[in-house]
Amino acid sequence: MLLSLTQVSIRYPSTPDTGAVDERSAVDSVSLGLAQGDIGVLIGPSGCGKTSLLRAIAGLEPLASGQISLGGAVLGDAERNVHVAPEMRRIGMVFQDYALFPHLSVAQNVAFGIQGQPAAERQCRVTELLDLVGLGSAAKRAPHQLSGGQQQRIALARALAPAPRLLLLDEPFSSLDVDLRERLAQELRSILKQTGTTALFVTHDQLEAFALGDVIGVMHRGRLEQWDDAYHLYHRPATRFVADFIGHGVFTPARIVEGDGASGPRVRTPLGDLVDVEECPLPAAYPGGECDVLLRADDIVHDDESPVKARIERKAFRGSEFLYTLQLATGERVLAHVPSHHDHRLGEWIGIRAEVDHVVTFAREASGGAYGA
Structure with missing residues:
Protein backbone atom coordinates (compact mmCIF):
# COMPACT_ATOMS: atom_id res chain seq x y z
CA MET A 1 0.00 0.00 0.00
CA ILE A 91 1.48 15.69 -0.81
CA GLY A 92 -0.67 17.96 -2.98
CA MET A 93 -3.97 19.39 -1.81
CA VAL A 94 -6.99 20.86 -3.60
CA PHE A 95 -9.35 22.92 -1.45
CA GLN A 96 -13.04 23.78 -1.57
CA ASP A 97 -12.37 27.43 -2.48
CA TYR A 98 -9.71 26.71 -5.17
CA ALA A 99 -7.23 29.11 -3.42
CA LEU A 100 -5.95 30.48 -6.74
CA PHE A 101 -3.79 33.59 -6.68
CA PRO A 102 -5.87 36.41 -8.24
CA HIS A 103 -2.84 38.51 -9.22
CA LEU A 104 -1.24 35.66 -11.20
CA SER A 105 -2.25 34.35 -14.62
CA VAL A 106 -3.55 30.81 -15.06
CA ALA A 107 -0.12 29.63 -16.22
CA GLN A 108 1.63 31.38 -13.32
CA ASN A 109 -0.79 29.73 -10.86
CA VAL A 110 0.02 26.28 -12.26
CA ALA A 111 3.76 27.03 -12.17
CA PHE A 112 3.71 28.32 -8.60
CA GLY A 113 4.79 25.06 -6.94
CA ILE A 114 7.61 24.29 -9.41
CA GLN A 115 9.55 27.55 -9.32
CA GLY A 116 12.77 25.67 -8.60
CA GLN A 117 12.75 23.91 -11.97
CA PRO A 118 14.56 25.30 -15.03
CA ALA A 119 12.39 27.69 -17.02
CA ALA A 120 12.10 25.42 -20.07
CA GLU A 121 11.07 22.40 -17.97
CA ARG A 122 8.63 24.53 -16.01
CA GLN A 123 6.99 25.87 -19.18
CA CYS A 124 6.74 22.37 -20.64
CA ARG A 125 5.10 21.05 -17.46
CA VAL A 126 2.58 23.92 -17.32
CA THR A 127 1.63 23.44 -20.99
CA GLU A 128 1.28 19.69 -20.49
CA LEU A 129 -1.05 20.08 -17.50
CA LEU A 130 -3.17 22.85 -18.99
CA ASP A 131 -3.70 20.70 -22.07
CA LEU A 132 -4.55 17.75 -19.82
CA VAL A 133 -7.30 19.69 -18.03
CA GLY A 134 -8.56 21.15 -21.32
CA LEU A 135 -7.53 24.76 -20.66
CA GLY A 136 -4.43 25.18 -22.82
CA SER A 137 -5.94 28.27 -24.46
CA ALA A 138 -6.48 30.00 -21.09
CA ALA A 139 -2.83 30.21 -20.00
CA LYS A 140 -2.63 34.03 -20.07
CA ARG A 141 -6.04 34.70 -18.57
CA ALA A 142 -6.72 35.71 -14.96
CA PRO A 143 -8.51 33.23 -12.67
CA HIS A 144 -11.52 35.54 -12.22
CA GLN A 145 -12.15 35.36 -15.97
CA LEU A 146 -12.86 31.65 -15.73
CA SER A 147 -15.96 29.76 -14.59
CA GLY A 148 -16.05 27.88 -11.30
CA GLY A 149 -15.51 24.55 -13.04
CA GLN A 150 -12.54 25.94 -14.98
CA GLN A 151 -11.02 27.40 -11.83
CA GLN A 152 -11.30 24.01 -10.15
CA ARG A 153 -9.44 22.38 -13.03
CA ILE A 154 -6.69 25.02 -12.73
CA ALA A 155 -6.42 24.25 -9.01
CA LEU A 156 -6.08 20.56 -9.91
CA ALA A 157 -3.36 21.31 -12.50
CA ARG A 158 -1.45 23.40 -9.94
CA ALA A 159 -1.62 20.57 -7.38
CA LEU A 160 -0.41 18.02 -9.97
CA ALA A 161 2.49 20.17 -11.23
CA PRO A 162 5.08 19.04 -8.61
CA ALA A 163 4.12 15.36 -9.25
CA PHE A 241 -25.18 2.85 9.63
CA VAL A 242 -23.60 2.09 6.24
CA ALA A 243 -26.74 0.25 5.15
CA ASP A 244 -28.87 3.24 6.11
CA PHE A 245 -26.50 5.91 4.76
CA ILE A 246 -25.86 4.44 1.31
CA GLY A 247 -28.73 4.45 -1.17
CA HIS A 248 -32.48 4.50 -0.49
CA GLY A 249 -33.98 1.87 1.78
CA VAL A 250 -35.71 1.02 5.03
CA PHE A 251 -35.31 -1.57 7.77
CA THR A 252 -38.32 -3.84 8.17
CA PRO A 253 -38.98 -6.28 11.04
CA ALA A 254 -38.43 -9.88 9.90
CA ARG A 255 -37.81 -13.36 11.23
CA ILE A 256 -35.30 -15.92 9.94
CA VAL A 257 -36.90 -19.37 9.88
CA GLU A 258 -35.73 -22.84 8.87
CA GLY A 259 -36.56 -23.86 5.32
CA ASP A 260 -38.81 -26.76 4.38
CA GLY A 261 -37.12 -29.98 3.35
CA ALA A 262 -33.99 -29.37 1.31
CA SER A 263 -34.45 -25.60 1.15
CA GLY A 264 -32.26 -23.39 3.28
CA PRO A 265 -33.29 -20.72 5.78
CA ARG A 266 -35.65 -17.99 4.66
CA VAL A 267 -36.39 -14.50 5.87
CA ARG A 268 -40.06 -13.94 6.66
CA THR A 269 -41.05 -10.35 5.91
CA PRO A 270 -44.29 -8.34 5.55
CA LEU A 271 -43.92 -8.81 1.78
CA GLY A 272 -43.53 -12.58 1.98
CA ASP A 273 -40.61 -14.94 2.44
CA LEU A 274 -37.21 -14.22 0.92
CA VAL A 275 -35.91 -17.62 -0.17
CA ASP A 276 -33.13 -19.33 -2.11
CA VAL A 277 -30.55 -16.72 -1.22
CA GLU A 278 -27.06 -18.02 -0.45
CA GLU A 279 -26.23 -15.16 1.90
CA CYS A 280 -29.23 -15.77 4.15
CA PRO A 281 -27.95 -16.12 7.73
CA LEU A 282 -28.92 -19.00 9.99
CA PRO A 283 -31.91 -18.58 12.32
CA ALA A 284 -29.52 -18.83 15.29
CA ALA A 285 -27.78 -15.64 14.19
CA TYR A 286 -30.34 -13.61 16.19
CA PRO A 287 -32.41 -14.42 19.32
CA GLY A 288 -35.52 -16.22 18.12
CA GLY A 289 -34.44 -15.48 14.56
CA GLU A 290 -35.87 -11.96 14.93
CA CYS A 291 -34.03 -9.29 12.96
CA ASP A 292 -34.42 -6.25 10.77
CA VAL A 293 -34.01 -6.78 7.02
CA LEU A 294 -32.81 -4.04 4.70
CA LEU A 295 -35.20 -3.47 1.81
CA ARG A 296 -33.83 -1.02 -0.74
CA ALA A 297 -35.98 0.86 -3.21
CA ASP A 298 -34.67 -1.32 -6.05
CA ASP A 299 -35.66 -4.47 -4.11
CA ILE A 300 -39.35 -3.56 -4.37
CA VAL A 301 -41.06 -4.21 -7.70
CA HIS A 302 -44.39 -2.74 -8.79
CA ASP A 303 -46.61 -5.70 -9.76
CA ASP A 304 -50.37 -5.26 -10.21
CA GLU A 305 -50.83 -9.04 -9.93
CA SER A 306 -49.17 -9.29 -6.53
CA PRO A 307 -51.43 -10.10 -3.56
CA VAL A 308 -49.38 -7.69 -1.42
CA LYS A 309 -50.78 -4.16 -1.67
CA ALA A 310 -49.37 -0.86 -0.45
CA ARG A 311 -50.71 2.68 -0.35
CA ILE A 312 -48.73 5.52 -1.93
CA GLU A 313 -47.89 8.05 0.80
CA ARG A 314 -45.34 10.18 -1.09
CA LYS A 315 -43.75 10.26 -4.48
CA ALA A 316 -40.73 12.11 -5.86
CA PHE A 317 -40.27 12.51 -9.60
CA ARG A 318 -36.75 11.53 -10.72
CA GLY A 319 -37.13 11.79 -14.49
CA SER A 320 -37.08 8.18 -15.64
CA GLU A 321 -38.66 6.99 -12.40
CA PHE A 322 -40.59 7.90 -9.28
CA LEU A 323 -39.35 7.19 -5.78
CA TYR A 324 -42.52 6.02 -4.03
CA THR A 325 -42.93 5.87 -0.25
CA LEU A 326 -45.43 3.09 0.39
CA GLN A 327 -47.30 1.88 3.47
CA LEU A 328 -48.42 -1.73 3.77
CA ALA A 329 -51.73 -2.70 5.32
CA THR A 330 -49.74 -4.00 8.31
CA GLY A 331 -48.26 -0.52 8.86
CA GLU A 332 -44.67 -1.04 7.62
CA ARG A 333 -43.24 1.43 5.13
CA VAL A 334 -41.05 0.62 2.14
CA LEU A 335 -39.54 2.58 -0.74
CA ALA A 336 -39.78 1.64 -4.40
CA HIS A 337 -38.34 2.88 -7.68
CA VAL A 338 -41.18 2.80 -10.22
CA PRO A 339 -40.89 3.77 -13.93
CA SER A 340 -42.25 7.29 -14.33
CA HIS A 341 -44.91 6.27 -16.84
CA HIS A 342 -46.57 4.48 -13.90
CA ASP A 343 -47.89 7.75 -12.50
CA HIS A 344 -50.20 6.66 -9.67
CA ARG A 345 -52.08 9.04 -7.40
CA LEU A 346 -51.24 9.68 -3.75
CA GLY A 347 -53.41 7.44 -1.61
CA GLU A 348 -53.76 4.81 -4.35
CA TRP A 349 -53.12 1.15 -3.49
CA ILE A 350 -50.76 -0.71 -5.82
CA GLY A 351 -49.41 -4.25 -5.91
CA ILE A 352 -45.76 -4.81 -4.95
CA ARG A 353 -43.41 -7.74 -4.43
CA ALA A 354 -39.88 -8.14 -3.14
CA GLU A 355 -37.03 -9.22 -5.41
CA VAL A 356 -33.99 -9.26 -3.13
CA ASP A 357 -30.75 -10.64 -4.55
CA HIS A 358 -28.68 -9.69 -1.50
CA VAL A 359 -30.32 -10.30 1.87
CA VAL A 360 -28.90 -7.91 4.47
CA THR A 361 -30.03 -8.34 8.06
CA PHE A 362 -29.12 -6.68 11.35
CA ALA A 363 -30.06 -7.17 14.97
CA ARG A 364 -33.57 -5.98 15.80
CA GLU A 365 -33.69 -2.48 17.20
CA ALA A 366 -35.41 -2.12 20.56
CA SER A 367 -38.42 -0.36 19.03
CA GLY A 368 -39.14 -3.18 16.58
CA GLY A 369 -41.79 -5.77 17.37
CA ALA A 370 -41.81 -9.50 16.63
CA TYR A 371 -42.76 -10.54 13.13
CA GLY A 372 -43.94 -13.86 11.74
CA ALA A 373 -44.23 -17.26 13.33
Whole structure:
Protein backbone atom coordinates (compact mmCIF):
# COMPACT_ATOMS: atom_id res chain seq x y z
CA MET A 1 0.00 0.00 0.00
CA LEU A 2 1.26 3.48 -0.81
CA LEU A 3 -0.73 5.17 1.96
CA SER A 4 -1.21 3.37 5.25
CA LEU A 5 -3.06 4.58 8.35
CA THR A 6 -2.88 2.51 11.53
CA GLN A 7 -5.22 3.24 14.44
CA VAL A 8 -5.13 6.98 13.79
CA SER A 9 -6.91 9.21 16.32
CA ILE A 10 -7.24 13.00 16.37
CA ARG A 11 -8.54 14.94 19.35
CA TYR A 12 -9.59 18.55 19.73
CA PRO A 13 -9.97 20.42 23.02
CA SER A 14 -13.51 21.26 24.08
CA THR A 15 -14.73 23.37 26.98
CA PRO A 16 -18.00 22.18 28.52
CA ASP A 17 -20.31 24.41 30.55
CA THR A 18 -18.53 23.34 33.73
CA GLY A 19 -15.46 25.25 32.61
CA ALA A 20 -13.26 22.16 32.72
CA VAL A 21 -11.11 21.58 29.65
CA ASP A 22 -11.88 18.25 28.01
CA GLU A 23 -11.05 16.59 24.72
CA ARG A 24 -13.30 15.13 22.07
CA SER A 25 -12.30 12.64 19.39
CA ALA A 26 -12.66 13.99 15.89
CA VAL A 27 -11.15 10.77 14.51
CA ASP A 28 -11.14 7.54 16.49
CA SER A 29 -8.80 4.62 15.71
CA VAL A 30 -9.03 4.74 11.90
CA SER A 31 -7.03 2.22 9.85
CA LEU A 32 -6.97 2.06 6.05
CA GLY A 33 -4.68 1.45 3.10
CA LEU A 34 -4.63 3.00 -0.38
CA ALA A 35 -2.70 1.33 -3.21
CA GLN A 36 -0.50 3.14 -5.72
CA GLY A 37 -2.63 4.69 -8.48
CA ASP A 38 -5.93 4.13 -6.69
CA ILE A 39 -8.50 6.79 -5.86
CA GLY A 40 -9.96 6.62 -2.37
CA VAL A 41 -13.01 8.57 -1.20
CA LEU A 42 -14.10 9.42 2.33
CA ILE A 43 -17.83 10.05 2.71
CA GLY A 44 -20.08 10.69 5.67
CA PRO A 45 -22.31 13.27 7.33
CA SER A 46 -21.01 16.67 8.43
CA GLY A 47 -18.78 16.47 11.49
CA CYS A 48 -17.91 12.79 11.02
CA GLY A 49 -14.15 13.47 10.92
CA LYS A 50 -13.38 13.00 7.22
CA THR A 51 -11.79 16.45 6.73
CA SER A 52 -9.85 16.14 10.00
CA LEU A 53 -8.43 12.85 8.75
CA LEU A 54 -7.44 14.43 5.45
CA ARG A 55 -5.71 17.30 7.28
CA ALA A 56 -3.80 14.84 9.45
CA ILE A 57 -2.50 13.04 6.36
CA ALA A 58 -1.39 16.41 4.96
CA GLY A 59 0.42 17.14 8.23
CA LEU A 60 -1.91 19.96 9.26
CA GLU A 61 -3.25 18.16 12.36
CA PRO A 62 -1.18 16.34 15.01
CA LEU A 63 -1.97 12.72 15.84
CA ALA A 64 -3.26 11.83 19.29
CA SER A 65 -2.42 8.20 18.55
CA GLY A 66 -1.59 5.93 15.65
CA GLN A 67 0.69 6.12 12.63
CA ILE A 68 0.59 7.45 9.05
CA SER A 69 3.06 6.24 6.42
CA LEU A 70 3.46 6.99 2.73
CA GLY A 71 5.53 4.81 0.43
CA GLY A 72 6.98 3.03 3.46
CA ALA A 73 8.18 6.27 5.09
CA VAL A 74 6.60 7.24 8.40
CA LEU A 75 5.03 10.71 8.21
CA GLY A 76 3.48 10.74 11.65
CA ASP A 77 3.70 8.50 14.70
CA ALA A 78 2.17 9.69 17.96
CA GLU A 79 3.94 7.12 20.15
CA ARG A 80 7.40 7.92 18.74
CA ASN A 81 6.65 11.66 18.48
CA VAL A 82 7.32 11.73 14.73
CA HIS A 83 5.76 14.51 12.68
CA VAL A 84 7.09 15.30 9.20
CA ALA A 85 6.35 18.91 8.22
CA PRO A 86 3.60 19.35 5.60
CA GLU A 87 5.96 20.86 3.02
CA MET A 88 8.27 17.82 3.29
CA ARG A 89 5.57 15.20 2.60
CA ARG A 90 5.24 15.65 -1.18
CA ILE A 91 1.48 15.69 -0.81
CA GLY A 92 -0.67 17.96 -2.98
CA MET A 93 -3.97 19.39 -1.81
CA VAL A 94 -6.99 20.86 -3.60
CA PHE A 95 -9.35 22.92 -1.45
CA GLN A 96 -13.04 23.78 -1.57
CA ASP A 97 -12.37 27.43 -2.48
CA TYR A 98 -9.71 26.71 -5.17
CA ALA A 99 -7.23 29.11 -3.42
CA LEU A 100 -5.95 30.48 -6.74
CA PHE A 101 -3.79 33.59 -6.68
CA PRO A 102 -5.87 36.41 -8.24
CA HIS A 103 -2.84 38.51 -9.22
CA LEU A 104 -1.24 35.66 -11.20
CA SER A 105 -2.25 34.35 -14.62
CA VAL A 106 -3.55 30.81 -15.06
CA ALA A 107 -0.12 29.63 -16.22
CA GLN A 108 1.63 31.38 -13.32
CA ASN A 109 -0.79 29.73 -10.86
CA VAL A 110 0.02 26.28 -12.26
CA ALA A 111 3.76 27.03 -12.17
CA PHE A 112 3.71 28.32 -8.60
CA GLY A 113 4.79 25.06 -6.94
CA ILE A 114 7.61 24.29 -9.41
CA GLN A 115 9.55 27.55 -9.32
CA GLY A 116 12.77 25.67 -8.60
CA GLN A 117 12.75 23.91 -11.97
CA PRO A 118 14.56 25.30 -15.03
CA ALA A 119 12.39 27.69 -17.02
CA ALA A 120 12.10 25.42 -20.07
CA GLU A 121 11.07 22.40 -17.97
CA ARG A 122 8.63 24.53 -16.01
CA GLN A 123 6.99 25.87 -19.18
CA CYS A 124 6.74 22.37 -20.64
CA ARG A 125 5.10 21.05 -17.46
CA VAL A 126 2.58 23.92 -17.32
CA THR A 127 1.63 23.44 -20.99
CA GLU A 128 1.28 19.69 -20.49
CA LEU A 129 -1.05 20.08 -17.50
CA LEU A 130 -3.17 22.85 -18.99
CA ASP A 131 -3.70 20.70 -22.07
CA LEU A 132 -4.55 17.75 -19.82
CA VAL A 133 -7.30 19.69 -18.03
CA GLY A 134 -8.56 21.15 -21.32
CA LEU A 135 -7.53 24.76 -20.66
CA GLY A 136 -4.43 25.18 -22.82
CA SER A 137 -5.94 28.27 -24.46
CA ALA A 138 -6.48 30.00 -21.09
CA ALA A 139 -2.83 30.21 -20.00
CA LYS A 140 -2.63 34.03 -20.07
CA ARG A 141 -6.04 34.70 -18.57
CA ALA A 142 -6.72 35.71 -14.96
CA PRO A 143 -8.51 33.23 -12.67
CA HIS A 144 -11.52 35.54 -12.22
CA GLN A 145 -12.15 35.36 -15.97
CA LEU A 146 -12.86 31.65 -15.73
CA SER A 147 -15.96 29.76 -14.59
CA GLY A 148 -16.05 27.88 -11.30
CA GLY A 149 -15.51 24.55 -13.04
CA GLN A 150 -12.54 25.94 -14.98
CA GLN A 151 -11.02 27.40 -11.83
CA GLN A 152 -11.30 24.01 -10.15
CA ARG A 153 -9.44 22.38 -13.03
CA ILE A 154 -6.69 25.02 -12.73
CA ALA A 155 -6.42 24.25 -9.01
CA LEU A 156 -6.08 20.56 -9.91
CA ALA A 157 -3.36 21.31 -12.50
CA ARG A 158 -1.45 23.40 -9.94
CA ALA A 159 -1.62 20.57 -7.38
CA LEU A 160 -0.41 18.02 -9.97
CA ALA A 161 2.49 20.17 -11.23
CA PRO A 162 5.08 19.04 -8.61
CA ALA A 163 4.12 15.36 -9.25
CA PRO A 164 2.99 14.69 -5.66
CA ARG A 165 3.17 11.18 -4.26
CA LEU A 166 -0.41 11.65 -3.02
CA LEU A 167 -3.14 14.15 -3.88
CA LEU A 168 -5.73 15.16 -1.29
CA LEU A 169 -9.01 16.82 -2.34
CA ASP A 170 -11.37 18.33 0.23
CA GLU A 171 -14.88 18.63 -1.27
CA PRO A 172 -13.53 20.50 -4.32
CA PHE A 173 -16.91 20.56 -6.11
CA SER A 174 -19.12 21.63 -3.19
CA SER A 175 -19.72 25.15 -4.54
CA LEU A 176 -20.67 23.97 -8.04
CA ASP A 177 -24.11 23.01 -9.37
CA VAL A 178 -25.16 19.35 -9.44
CA ASP A 179 -24.79 18.73 -13.19
CA LEU A 180 -21.33 20.32 -13.29
CA ARG A 181 -20.21 18.34 -10.20
CA GLU A 182 -21.11 15.04 -11.85
CA ARG A 183 -19.30 15.92 -15.09
CA LEU A 184 -16.21 17.20 -13.29
CA ALA A 185 -16.08 14.09 -11.10
CA GLN A 186 -15.87 11.94 -14.23
CA GLU A 187 -13.25 14.26 -15.77
CA LEU A 188 -11.24 14.25 -12.54
CA ARG A 189 -11.14 10.45 -12.42
CA SER A 190 -9.95 10.34 -16.04
CA ILE A 191 -7.20 12.90 -15.35
CA LEU A 192 -6.00 11.13 -12.21
CA LYS A 193 -5.91 7.78 -14.00
CA GLN A 194 -4.04 9.28 -16.97
CA THR A 195 -1.37 10.68 -14.68
CA GLY A 196 -1.26 7.61 -12.42
CA THR A 197 -1.92 9.84 -9.42
CA THR A 198 -2.89 8.29 -6.10
CA ALA A 199 -5.62 10.42 -4.54
CA LEU A 200 -7.85 10.65 -1.49
CA PHE A 201 -11.04 12.64 -1.93
CA VAL A 202 -13.49 13.93 0.68
CA THR A 203 -17.15 14.47 -0.20
CA HIS A 204 -20.64 14.27 1.28
CA ASP A 205 -22.14 13.39 -2.12
CA GLN A 206 -22.68 9.67 -2.78
CA LEU A 207 -22.87 10.10 -6.56
CA GLU A 208 -19.47 11.81 -6.53
CA ALA A 209 -18.06 9.04 -4.36
CA PHE A 210 -19.35 6.31 -6.68
CA ALA A 211 -18.18 8.15 -9.81
CA LEU A 212 -14.66 8.70 -8.47
CA GLY A 213 -13.65 6.03 -6.02
CA ASP A 214 -11.85 2.73 -6.50
CA VAL A 215 -12.39 2.32 -2.77
CA ILE A 216 -14.75 4.29 -0.52
CA GLY A 217 -14.74 4.80 3.22
CA VAL A 218 -17.92 5.61 5.14
CA MET A 219 -17.24 7.57 8.33
CA HIS A 220 -19.55 8.13 11.29
CA ARG A 221 -18.75 9.92 14.56
CA GLY A 222 -15.03 9.75 13.93
CA ARG A 223 -14.92 6.06 13.09
CA LEU A 224 -14.42 4.35 9.75
CA GLU A 225 -17.45 2.09 9.44
CA GLN A 226 -16.38 0.41 6.18
CA TRP A 227 -13.55 0.78 3.61
CA ASP A 228 -14.63 -1.05 0.47
CA ASP A 229 -15.62 -0.72 -3.18
CA ALA A 230 -18.98 0.79 -4.11
CA TYR A 231 -20.58 -2.56 -4.93
CA HIS A 232 -19.89 -4.03 -1.50
CA LEU A 233 -20.87 -0.83 0.32
CA TYR A 234 -24.27 -1.03 -1.36
CA HIS A 235 -24.88 -4.78 -1.38
CA ARG A 236 -22.75 -5.88 1.60
CA PRO A 237 -22.86 -3.04 4.16
CA ALA A 238 -20.76 -3.96 7.19
CA THR A 239 -22.84 -1.97 9.69
CA ARG A 240 -26.37 -0.73 10.09
CA PHE A 241 -25.18 2.85 9.63
CA VAL A 242 -23.60 2.09 6.24
CA ALA A 243 -26.74 0.25 5.15
CA ASP A 244 -28.87 3.24 6.11
CA PHE A 245 -26.50 5.91 4.76
CA ILE A 246 -25.86 4.44 1.31
CA GLY A 247 -28.73 4.45 -1.17
CA HIS A 248 -32.48 4.50 -0.49
CA GLY A 249 -33.98 1.87 1.78
CA VAL A 250 -35.71 1.02 5.03
CA PHE A 251 -35.31 -1.57 7.77
CA THR A 252 -38.32 -3.84 8.17
CA PRO A 253 -38.98 -6.28 11.04
CA ALA A 254 -38.43 -9.88 9.90
CA ARG A 255 -37.81 -13.36 11.23
CA ILE A 256 -35.30 -15.92 9.94
CA VAL A 257 -36.90 -19.37 9.88
CA GLU A 258 -35.73 -22.84 8.87
CA GLY A 259 -36.56 -23.86 5.32
CA ASP A 260 -38.81 -26.76 4.38
CA GLY A 261 -37.12 -29.98 3.35
CA ALA A 262 -33.99 -29.37 1.31
CA SER A 263 -34.45 -25.60 1.15
CA GLY A 264 -32.26 -23.39 3.28
CA PRO A 265 -33.29 -20.72 5.78
CA ARG A 266 -35.65 -17.99 4.66
CA VAL A 267 -36.39 -14.50 5.87
CA ARG A 268 -40.06 -13.94 6.66
CA THR A 269 -41.05 -10.35 5.91
CA PRO A 270 -44.29 -8.34 5.55
CA LEU A 271 -43.92 -8.81 1.78
CA GLY A 272 -43.53 -12.58 1.98
CA ASP A 273 -40.61 -14.94 2.44
CA LEU A 274 -37.21 -14.22 0.92
CA VAL A 275 -35.91 -17.62 -0.17
CA ASP A 276 -33.13 -19.33 -2.11
CA VAL A 277 -30.55 -16.72 -1.22
CA GLU A 278 -27.06 -18.02 -0.45
CA GLU A 279 -26.23 -15.16 1.90
CA CYS A 280 -29.23 -15.77 4.15
CA PRO A 281 -27.95 -16.12 7.73
CA LEU A 282 -28.92 -19.00 9.99
CA PRO A 283 -31.91 -18.58 12.32
CA ALA A 284 -29.52 -18.83 15.29
CA ALA A 285 -27.78 -15.64 14.19
CA TYR A 286 -30.34 -13.61 16.19
CA PRO A 287 -32.41 -14.42 19.32
CA GLY A 288 -35.52 -16.22 18.12
CA GLY A 289 -34.44 -15.48 14.56
CA GLU A 290 -35.87 -11.96 14.93
CA CYS A 291 -34.03 -9.29 12.96
CA ASP A 292 -34.42 -6.25 10.77
CA VAL A 293 -34.01 -6.78 7.02
CA LEU A 294 -32.81 -4.04 4.70
CA LEU A 295 -35.20 -3.47 1.81
CA ARG A 296 -33.83 -1.02 -0.74
CA ALA A 297 -35.98 0.86 -3.21
CA ASP A 298 -34.67 -1.32 -6.05
CA ASP A 299 -35.66 -4.47 -4.11
CA ILE A 300 -39.35 -3.56 -4.37
CA VAL A 301 -41.06 -4.21 -7.70
CA HIS A 302 -44.39 -2.74 -8.79
CA ASP A 303 -46.61 -5.70 -9.76
CA ASP A 304 -50.37 -5.26 -10.21
CA GLU A 305 -50.83 -9.04 -9.93
CA SER A 306 -49.17 -9.29 -6.53
CA PRO A 307 -51.43 -10.10 -3.56
CA VAL A 308 -49.38 -7.69 -1.42
CA LYS A 309 -50.78 -4.16 -1.67
CA ALA A 310 -49.37 -0.86 -0.45
CA ARG A 311 -50.71 2.68 -0.35
CA ILE A 312 -48.73 5.52 -1.93
CA GLU A 313 -47.89 8.05 0.80
CA ARG A 314 -45.34 10.18 -1.09
CA LYS A 315 -43.75 10.26 -4.48
CA ALA A 316 -40.73 12.11 -5.86
CA PHE A 317 -40.27 12.51 -9.60
CA ARG A 318 -36.75 11.53 -10.72
CA GLY A 319 -37.13 11.79 -14.49
CA SER A 320 -37.08 8.18 -15.64
CA GLU A 321 -38.66 6.99 -12.40
CA PHE A 322 -40.59 7.90 -9.28
CA LEU A 323 -39.35 7.19 -5.78
CA TYR A 324 -42.52 6.02 -4.03
CA THR A 325 -42.93 5.87 -0.25
CA LEU A 326 -45.43 3.09 0.39
CA GLN A 327 -47.30 1.88 3.47
CA LEU A 328 -48.42 -1.73 3.77
CA ALA A 329 -51.73 -2.70 5.32
CA THR A 330 -49.74 -4.00 8.31
CA GLY A 331 -48.26 -0.52 8.86
CA GLU A 332 -44.67 -1.04 7.62
CA ARG A 333 -43.24 1.43 5.13
CA VAL A 334 -41.05 0.62 2.14
CA LEU A 335 -39.54 2.58 -0.74
CA ALA A 336 -39.78 1.64 -4.40
CA HIS A 337 -38.34 2.88 -7.68
CA VAL A 338 -41.18 2.80 -10.22
CA PRO A 339 -40.89 3.77 -13.93
CA SER A 340 -42.25 7.29 -14.33
CA HIS A 341 -44.91 6.27 -16.84
CA HIS A 342 -46.57 4.48 -13.90
CA ASP A 343 -47.89 7.75 -12.50
CA HIS A 344 -50.20 6.66 -9.67
CA ARG A 345 -52.08 9.04 -7.40
CA LEU A 346 -51.24 9.68 -3.75
CA GLY A 347 -53.41 7.44 -1.61
CA GLU A 348 -53.76 4.81 -4.35
CA TRP A 349 -53.12 1.15 -3.49
CA ILE A 350 -50.76 -0.71 -5.82
CA GLY A 351 -49.41 -4.25 -5.91
CA ILE A 352 -45.76 -4.81 -4.95
CA ARG A 353 -43.41 -7.74 -4.43
CA ALA A 354 -39.88 -8.14 -3.14
CA GLU A 355 -37.03 -9.22 -5.41
CA VAL A 356 -33.99 -9.26 -3.13
CA ASP A 357 -30.75 -10.64 -4.55
CA HIS A 358 -28.68 -9.69 -1.50
CA VAL A 359 -30.32 -10.30 1.87
CA VAL A 360 -28.90 -7.91 4.47
CA THR A 361 -30.03 -8.34 8.06
CA PHE A 362 -29.12 -6.68 11.35
CA ALA A 363 -30.06 -7.17 14.97
CA ARG A 364 -33.57 -5.98 15.80
CA GLU A 365 -33.69 -2.48 17.20
CA ALA A 366 -35.41 -2.12 20.56
CA SER A 367 -38.42 -0.36 19.03
CA GLY A 368 -39.14 -3.18 16.58
CA GLY A 369 -41.79 -5.77 17.37
CA ALA A 370 -41.81 -9.50 16.63
CA TYR A 371 -42.76 -10.54 13.13
CA GLY A 372 -43.94 -13.86 11.74
CA ALA A 373 -44.23 -17.26 13.33
